Amino acid sequence: MNDLSSIENWDDHIFSDGVDGRLYNDQHVFEQELKKIWYTTWVYVGHESEIPNTNDFVMKSLGLEPIIMTRSKDGNVNLLINTCTHRGNKLCSKSKGNQGSFTCPYHSWTFKNDGKLMGQAYPDGFKNADKSALGLKRVPRIASYGGFIFGSFAEEGPTLEEYLGGATELIDRLLANSPSGEIEVTTGYLKHKVRGNWKLLVENETDGYHPGFVHASVFMVSNSRINELYGDKSSSLSRDYGNGHTEIDLRPEFRKRGEELSWFGTNKERLPDYVEQMKAAHGDEKAREIMIDGTPHAMIFPNLFIAEIQMFVIEPISVSETVQHVTAIQFKGSPDINRRLRQQTMGSVGPAGFLLADDSVMYERTHQGLQTKTGYRTYTGRGNHRERLDEDGYLVGDSTDDLPSRGIWKHYKSLMEA
Amino acid sequence: MSLANINYSLLREAEQFLFVEARLADENRYEDWESLWADDGVYWVPAENAEIDPEKEMSIIYDNRSRISVRIRQFLSGKRYAADPEIKVRRVVSNFELLEEDGDEVLVGCNAIYFVSTESDDEVWGSRNEFRLRQVGDGFELARKNVFLVNAHKALPNLAFLI
The missing domain is CATH 3.90.380.10 (Naphthalene 1,2-dioxygenase Alpha Subunit; Chain A, domain 1)
Known part of the structure; x- marks a missing residue:
């Protein structure tokens, strides 16, 4: 039996009336799914009504990524990766709340709830740092339909409505x-x-x-x-x-x-x-x-x-x-x-x-x-x-x-x- | 607090009743366990934490008396697959306190640790429990059972035994 580390021909594993049972329990397949499904297509993240007010936030996920879903002052919904851009510490440990910014407990970097880096502790040490490039990583595409908010890690691709289709x-x-x-x-x-x-x-x-x-x-x-x-x-x-x-x-x-x-x-x-x-x-x-x-x-x-x-x-x-x-x-x-x-x-x-x-x-x-x-x-x-x-x-x-x-x-x- | 004012005899009676409740639940003696309940009994296991309002937010279990009865009949149907093969449970209940006495009712608090062996795994559960017991005749009936799981805020596996 060939292993599934690099599937060349999916016709050998997915048939018109069944599938290779290993597709449910093979680690290589799971990693490919993350890449080609969860980190590519539109994935449902949360609902507009979970963050009705300015500065509301709620912890969500996309694939394996913890995501902070926020409503910033401009009324927009943001999907932010919950990882401080300094050393990688988990930024927020609360499941929900209302706040305009997030301060990393490790070295006290502070981010606005739209992801922008606001402040760094002891700023004199950052003469060479480009603050604008150190904002939180964002889910690049976000769209909602009927209040249902979806995110996609693909920079380009079908629109949400094209993806949802009928x-x-x-x-x-x-x-x-x-x-x-x-x-x-x-x-x-x-x-x-x-x-x-x-x-x-x-x-x-x-x-x-x-x-x-x-x-x-x-x-x-x-x-x-x-x-x-x-x-x-x-x-x-x-x-x-x-x-x-x-x-x-x-x-x-x-x-x-x-x-x-x-x-x-x-x-x-x-x-x-x-x-x-x-x-x-x-x-x-x-x-x-x-x-x-x-x-x-x-x-x-x-x-x-x-x-x-x-x-x-x-x-x-x-x-x-x-x-x-x-x-x-x-x-x-x-x-x-x-x-x-x-x-x-x-x-x-x-x-x-x-x-x-x-x-x-x-x-x-x-x-x-x-x-x-x-x-x-x-x-x-x-x-x-x-x-x-x-x-x-x-x-x-x-x-x-x-x-x-x-x-x-x-x-x-x-x-x-x- | 004054230890002198504790009603030890009432505490012992309540404990004895709750030891029986625990054993019937451990041994999946569903009908016997159900018979402990008052007609207006409520069985509550909140999700997230003890502060949620069960009338507005999700609970893992929020059964009125008729839903307790449906739950028991489902266990007895022979087709409650989540509990078949039988789930083996042993719990230790401890740290009993009389929290309130109110007419013929008494509120009892305790802690519980459960060792649970299901078809797929062995699990340890832990909770703070509160019971409102109502005195009837020379015993009690169960008017309210609240089970505040220590890890209620996390994703939990099936809970298909009497917790």
């Missing part, structure tokens, strides 16, 4: 469910660590085949109707938007029910304020349609999972460790639905979540299973005989098909070959 519709669909047209990330995060490769999580987020099995216990003990959405007879769809972005589109099932807020396991009577706000924002008919369709279940490659009522940010730690940061989505200005969004999120996700603890143990077992040295390859051909194009030209399949995995790996291959 997936912008997913974010639009989410925002349409908020009467104010805006969402907020204000409830803090559950940080959940798994001993597994990051790609296992990405693929699972839009795997519509597993819920009926992995989450069977939830259907047994609660009156959840999730099993209707993901069964063999479900009219839900899996969709590949290209560029690795995928979704499970549950709208066909919700439209069959034709009940507002059924997507959220509730009804109009229980959230009257929200329903009134939606009608005021969209008009009765449009509000009804939106409240029947609900929010998306979509994986924006490589790290943002919009899971109807919560969002996950996937952070690779190493080839065999990943952290999922999860927070409840909040609709700006809609307290009655927000309370339910938080409660449902807390029950389902995080280390003790009714759903995510079971997903996470599957990530770990799959990661262990993939350690086999027997020339193993996965099989992701389910439903490849029934792939079809929707009216917008995107590939769709049944909700339990492996179509999202195939789309993710196709895009992955194109990035790794580049």
